[in-house]
Amino acid sequence: KNEVEQSPQNLTAQEGEFITINCSYSVGISALHWLQQHPGGGIVSLFMLSSGKKKHGRLIATINIQEKHSSLHITASHPRDSAVYICAVLNEKLTFGTGTRLTIIP
Amino acid sequence: EPEVTQTPSHQVTQMGQEVILRCVPISNHLYFYWYRQILGQKVEFLVSFYNNEISEKSEIFDDQFSVERPDGSNFTLKIRSTKLEDSAMYFCASSDAGNEIHGYTFGSGTRLTVV
Numbered sequence: 001k002n003e004v005e006q007s008p009q010n011l012t013a014q015e016g017e018f019i020t021i022n023c024s025y026s027v028g029i030s031a032l033h034w035l036q037q038h039p040g041g042g043i044v045s046l047f048m049l050s051s052g053k054k055k056h057g058r059l060i061a062t063i064n065i066q067e068k069h070s071s072l073h074i075t076a077s078h079p080r081d082s083a084v085y086i087c088a089v090l091n092e093k094l095t096f097g098t099g100t101r102l103t104i105i106p
Numbered sequence: 107e108p109e110v111t112q113t114p115s116h117q118v119t120q121m122g123q124e125v126i127l128r129c130v131p132i133s134n135h136l137y138f139y140w141y142r143q144i145l146g147q148k149v150e151f152l153v154s155f156y157n158n159e160i161s162e163k164s165e166i167f168d169d170q171f172s173v174e175r176p177d178g179s180n181f182t183l184k185i186r187s188t189k190l191e192d193s194a195m196y197f198c199a200s201s202d203a204g205n206e207i208h209g210y211t212f213g214s215g216t217r218l219t220v221v
Contacts, residue, residue, distance in 0.1 A: 033210065041147075041195050041215050043214075092162065096149040
């Protein structure tokens, strides 16, 4: 059984700050997803990665397969980035972390 | 950009009633999934479906649950006799290559409230 842990559980930051959210998992995976869930509940896929680093706009995701660890970074954070960010790892199926609730204050 | 569409967005039903949640996956995707998220908890896997049959299901997916792809476009989740604890957000997702390195696309969810 794959355990997925995220930290922190809650994060409040000022607009413009650099944000880092971490994800650790316990067993080997084929890929890792970073997802964004807005207050209305819908889930949007941000990244899927299996090695290295991906960048999309102000979002950067990295993964270290040996360490079983991934990070999601947000540069120049903005209030519209406020959401729950979920890490999900793919082995035979997707296993989800509990999410990190991010609040960006103007 | 292609979307996964779920209907209805909200459903309120009485305990013991049957509900059908509907999903239209992305048209060229072959793998389909249902997940649920109880309020305040993490998203949980329910079932995966490929080639017109269930490929994997979780312990949550008991005899009260069933899935169907009745035509070429819809993918449905049926709960036969709803319980209070079935209240949750239900997400449909599809992908084009299952466990290989391809992305999942999620629907916006159906919020089911059992009263």
